[in-house]
Amino acid sequence: MTPHPDGPGPGPAEPPPARCPVHPALSDSGPVDLLGPENEKDPMGLYERLRVEHGPVAPIVLDGGIPAWLLLGYRENLEVSRTPSRFSRDSRHWHAWKDGGIGADSPLLPVVGWQPMCTFADGDEHERLRAALTESMGRFDRRGIRRHVTRFTHQLVNDFCADGGAEMVTAFAEQLPMLVLTQLLGMPDEYGPRLVEATRDLMKGTETALRSDAYVTGALKGLVDRKRADPGEDLASWLLAHPSGLTEEEVVQHLRLVLLTGNETTTNLMANTLRMVLTDPRFRASLAGGQMTLPDAIEHVLWNEPPLTVVPGRWATGDTELGGQRIKAGDMLLLGLAAGNVDPAIRPDIGAPMYGNRSHLAFSGGPHECPGQDIGRAITDTAIDTLLLRLPDLRLAVEESELSWLSSWISRHLVALPVEFMPRRPEPDIVDEPAASVLPSRPRARPTPEREPAPAPLAPAAEGPGAMASGHVPWWTALWRRLLGRPSGSAPYGRRPGAP
Numbered sequence: 092m093t094p095h096p097d098g099p100g101p102g103p104a105e106p107p108p109a110r111c112p113v114h115p116a117l118s119d120s121g122p123v124d125l126l127g128p129e130n131e132k133d134p135m136g137l138y139e140r141l142r143v144e145h146g147p148v149a150p151i152v153l154d155g156g157i158p159a160w161l162l163l164g165y166r167e168n169l170e171v172s173r174t175p176s177r178f179s180r181d182s183r184h185w186h187a188w189k190d191g192g193i194g195a196d197s198p199l200l201p202v203v204g205w206q207p208m209c210t211f212a213d214g215d216e217h218e219r220l221r222a223a224l225t226e227s228m229g230r231f232d233r234r235g236i237r238r239h240v241t242r243f244t245h246q247l248v249n250d251f252c253a254d255g256g257a258e259m260v261t262a263f264a265e266q267l268p269m270l271v272l273t274q275l276l277g278m279p280d281e282y283g284p285r286l287v288e289a290t291r292d293l294m295k296g297t298e299t300a301l302r303s304d305a306y307v308t309g310a311l312k313g314l315v316d317r318k319r320a321d322p323g324e325d326l327a328s329w330l331l332a333h334p335s336g337l338t339e340e341e342v343v344q345h346l347r348l349v350l351l352t353g354n355e356t357t358t359n360l361m362a363n364t365l366r367m368v369l370t371d372p373r374f375r376a377s378l379a380g381g382q383m384t385l386p387d388a389i390e391h392v393l394w395n396e397p398p399l400t401v402v403p404g405r406w407a408t409g410d411t412e413l414g415g416q417r418i419k420a421g422d423m424l425l426l427g428l429a430a431g432n433v434d435p436a437i438r439p440d441i442g443a444p445m446y447g448n449r450s451h452l453a454f455s456g457g458p459h460e461c462p463g464q465d466i467g468r469a470i471t472d473t474a475i476d477t478l479l480l481r482l483p484d485l486r487l488a489v490e491e492s493e494l495s496w497l498s499s500w501i502s503r504h505l506v507a508l509p510v511e512f513m514p515r516r517p518e519p520d521i522v523d524e525p526a527a528s529v530l531p532s533r534p535r536a537r538p539t540p541e542r543e544p545a546p547a548p549l550a551p552a553a554e555g556p557g558a559m560a561s562g563h564v565p566w567w568t569a570l571w572r573r574l575l576g577r578p579s580g581s582a583p584y585g586r587r588p589g590a591p
């Protein structure tokens with residue numbers, strides 16, 4: 092097949108291929124910018140148009156002109172992710188990088204700028220870094236993680252259950268994963284809300300991305316300093332102590348990686364699964380009738396709405412062929428996970444249910460396949476299960492057609508999920524369990540330290556979360572009490588007007 096003239100990489104221009112008569116506008120206006128408005132509005136529509144025009148591997152541009160290849164085929168995605176010798180994870184292979192085409196202020200930098208972490212490593216170096224991560228993450232007891240999720244779910248539900256309604260993306264799906272992840276990392280709860288904002292912003296590739304990235308990295312550096320002096324039973328301390336011998340910078344970068352990939356992805360999975368549970372009659376009927384479990388429903392969502400639509404990236408180590416396109420050494424390839432999952436070559440009947448089938452691309456494949464997938468599934472599953480137990484009459488408060496999504500170049504985010512239910516009293520406070528009780532029963536080297544103070548920029552002294560922390564009262568509980576005009580020490584809950 093003739094290489095596409097708009098294809099990435101330096102090289103002589105070649106004649107354009109035959110145009111698709113149905114979609115002339117696409118090629119007439121040049122290659123699609125994945126950070127542009129067309130992708131923002133309807134990424135799935137865009138992928139299908141690209142597939143019609145180019146086949147399983149399509150030329151696109153990033154940030155107004157940097158060329159790259161978007162993989163639309165299921166097989167091509169697997170081939171690239173499973174062949175690191177041809178398609179490296181090391182962005183320093185990128186010719187745009189070598190040619191100085193990526194400015195220091197590029198919004199792509201937080202996601203593709205090379206950093207000393209396993210995402211950008213191949214071979215032995217990747218194994219060294221990844222072993223530290225997977226072995227440390229493997230020390231978490233699954234039941235312990237579920238207990239964290241249950242506790243935070245109850246606390247979040249307590250914040251809105253007396254209201255008879257809530258917006259579940261902001262009040263729930265965007266809060267819970269970060270609250271759980273900060274616990275796993277060893278951070279105090281108080282970091283959660285600000286980190287939610289900062290991590291989302293830096294993944295969007297907007298002009299504030301670099302500032303948000305600096306905030307996240309600063310918070311993690313502070314954590315690592317504290318854990319070096321006073322280790323606990325958490326990811327930060329375990330990474331510092333791992334025999335792979337990670338440097339302090341490597342530990343910070345891997346904690347950042349866990350926060351970034353773990354939060355945005357699990358938030359999206361939770362929001363989309365909840366949306367389907369509330370809107371899709373098959374799910375409601377099946378869940379009620381016991382034919383399909385919540386984990387099955389989650390896999391279905393991972394097929395049709397993978398939390399990361401695109402993964403940047405891989406870089407060709409030499410000239411090669413893929414999906415009929417000629418790829419040049421140093422070209423960037425983007426794994427199109429959402430497009431690959433609906434590739435007609437493997438899913439000729441797109442409406443056929445995929446319950447329980449785990450062969451989707453949502454966690455990618457090959458040596459970099461997501462090591463946190465079971466944690467992401469456990470958070471989503473436990474949270475929705477607990478939520479539905481607390482609010483079994485939960486229903487959508489708007490027409491399904493009113494729901495909308497916002498897309499960035501790498502993910503697609505449900506904007507809002509307004510729900511309603513019968514107002515209920517909050518349940519009694521769930522006591523903050525000490526870390527030891529949610530961890531496997533292994534001897535602890537030293538007592539779990541007291542909560543650490545929140546960093547200055549996060550907490551306006553007397554009012555902020557840091558102030559609450561000293562009394563061991565979670566910030567949301569204290570806020571709730573303030574809103575209802577109750578002192579911290581009073582009996583926590585009472586009826587609201589109209590509550591049953």
Ligand code: HEM
Nearest residue numbers: 209210352353356357360398453454455459461463466467
């Ligand atoms: C449901 C939620 C999640 C989804 C859909 C997801 C998806 C992904 C994907 C697509 C990758 C990229 C793999 C590649 O480069 O080919 C990845 C990597 C990664 N994920 Fe996840 N992830 C999820 C949750 C998590 C969680 C909760 C954690 C940590 C607790 C985590 C930690 C990581 C790490 C450390 C990597 C880098 C692995 C490497 O480069 O070797 N993920 N994830």
